[in-house]
Amino acid sequence: MDNKENDKEVLEMVEEAIDENRVKVYYQPKFSAKGIKVAGVEALCRIENEYHELVLPGEFIPVLERQESSDAIRRLDWFIITKACKFLKRLQRERLELLPVAVNLSRRHLSDEPVEHYMCSTANYMEIPHKYLEVELTESAAEDDSLELQRLIYRLRGSGFRVAIDDFGTGQANFKFLIENQVDVIKLDKSLISHGCDDPREKEVVRDLIRMAKRLGLTVVAEGVENARQWNFLIDHGCDLLQGYFAAEPLSEAEFFDFYNSIEVE
Ligand code: C2E
Ligand code: CA
Ligand code: CA
Secondary structure: OOHHHHHHHHHHHHHHHHHOOOEEEEEEEEEEOOOOOEEEEEEEEEEEOOOOOEEOHHHOHHHHHOOOOOHHHHHHHHHHHHHHHHHHHHHHHOOOOOOOEEEEOOHHHOOOOOHHHHHHHHHHHOOOOHHHEEEEEEOOHHHHHHHHHHHHHHHHHHOOOEEEEEEEOOOOOHHHHHHHOOOOEEEEOHHHHOOOOOOHHHHHHHHHHHHHHHHOOOEEEEOOOOOHHHHHHHHHOOOOEEOOOOOOOOEOHHHHHHHHHHHHOO
16 A cells, blocks of 8 residues: 555544544643652543554554645644543542643644634633643744744743643754743653663753753653653652653543542542
C-alpha cells in the first residue's frame, strides 16, 4: 500500500472512531515533588479499534498533521478539549479537588480558526474556570511560524488558560523561544533524562535548565520519569512536577477516578 492510501485509511479510521465514540482519553497524573501529591494530569488520546485494542497517537496524529487541510486534526483536538472539560466537570460533580488538565495541541492550529474561542466557549458552557485548562505546545511549532505561535500563546494566556512548552530541549529554537515567549510551564523532554541522570554531563545540563526555568518564574515538569534515581535527582534539583511510568502510567478515566478517589480518602 502506498503512503497516500495508508493515510486515507488512517483518516477514515479516525473519523469513524470519533463518530462512534471510540476515541478514548487517558489521563497521566503529574505528581508534585513536595508531598508526592497528584497536581495535574495530561490528557492523551487513544483510539479503540474493532478488536478493542488501543491504537496509540503516534500511529495517527502525524498522518492528520500532514494533511493539506487542518480539518481532521482540529476535529480530533477539539474533541479532546471537550473530553477534558467533561473530566473536570466530573471532578466537580464528585466533589474532588480540581486539577489542571493539560491537552496537547497540534502546531496545525497556529493559523487556524482561533482555538481559544473554542476552549472559552466549551469551558464557559460547562462552568469550568479557565485556569484548570492547560495547553501543551511543542517548541517545534516555532519552526513553522514563530510570530503566529507567539500570538497564539498570547491569546491563550490572555483568556486565562495556562500554556506549557512541551518536549523542551529537543528542538532548535528552545532558548530563543523562552526569550520571545512568556509561558507558564516548561516540560523537560524525556530524552534529557534518558541516562537516568547518572551521566555527569546530563546532570549538569538538567540541573542548570531547571535553575534557569525557575529564575524565569516557570513551573518545571519532567516527563518520562521511569525510575527512582531520576525521580530523586529531579526532586533534589528543584523540579516542581514529575510525570512518568515510575509513578503512574496514563490511566483510563475509570482507572483514574478509582486511583484519585483512593488517595483522596486516605
Ligand atoms: P507527548 O506530549 O510528549 O506525551 C508523552 C508521551 O510519553 C505519551 O505517549 C506518554 O504515554 C508517554 N510516556 C508517559 N510516561 C512515560 C515514561 O515514563 N517513559 C516513556 N518512555 N514514555 C512515557 P503517547 O500517549 O503515545 O503520545 C505520543 C504523542 O502524541 C504525545 O507526546 C503528543 O505529542 C501526541 N498526542 C497525544 N495525544 C494528543 C492529542 O490529543 N492531540 C495532539 N495533537 N497530540 C497528541
Ligand atoms: Ca505533551
Ligand atoms: Ca513531551
